[in-house]
Amino acid sequence: MSRPEQAAEASELDVLFPDREIRVAGQTVTVRELRFAEQLRHHHQLAPLAAALAEAEPTELGGLDSVNRIYDLLAAHEEQVIALVAVCCDRDEAWVRELPAADGENLLLTWWGVNSGFFMVLRGIVGKSGLTDREAGKLAVAKHTNACPLLSPCILLILLLSGQATTL
Template structure:
């Protein structure tokens, strides 16, 4: 007879759990140890006005089916000012510091930022897709219900006049 036992978690499993709960990554750039962290809930709401045009363009890219690393890099380049601010926020560095990086260090920072915060942007796209789907379903249900019925007509506005009783013919 088989019995259930608890499988002991390895150190790697615990590390994976920790990364899910607190997905930050560190990298060394120009001799400095940089920590890139995921946006928190409130911080995500605060950066939303800056991030929204970037999210909109990512959404267009995903809907077009042209999802590729080059496509995402093109969207990053299109929204470079916003992305630099978003990266600086996640890495707690000045934007000017990012702007002076060489290509290799800049690419490493950008890819680390996307690895940590990409799910933030994907969740925004998923939320929009679900909202769009629900709205389309609501419209489809409304359209399939047919035309709305006409309201009942108002009662006639006539006054009753008393008439003489009809004689009984017996």
């Protein structure tokens, strides 16, 4: 297998199995993707962050400074992000809050790497894509039925509950 084929295969595996093990504060921590029930349970924390990402200009999230812009958006939603990070690494919020800066940043960047697909797919649906509500709904369903693990049925609920869509 050639290197490009190996890279493509590794990328596909990252999509299918995005969970990561890292060392944080001397402990091995598994940072995992939000599960469906967790997305529903934590909708009130996901919705403001998803809306902020949807409002960002495409050039802000795709250029060289995108890491800084994303970090700014995450920091602006500190309470929600800390709660979501805690859920995704099976730790309590106090543990996440008390991490030294380097460990906290490593955990945050890993969490974003594992869960960014959810937010970026949602951003593409509700952001400045020019899609009508109905088209966005069709896209969400089409991507979900094509076994795209980055898009969950929870997105449809977020669209409706956040006021981003009125009909699908």
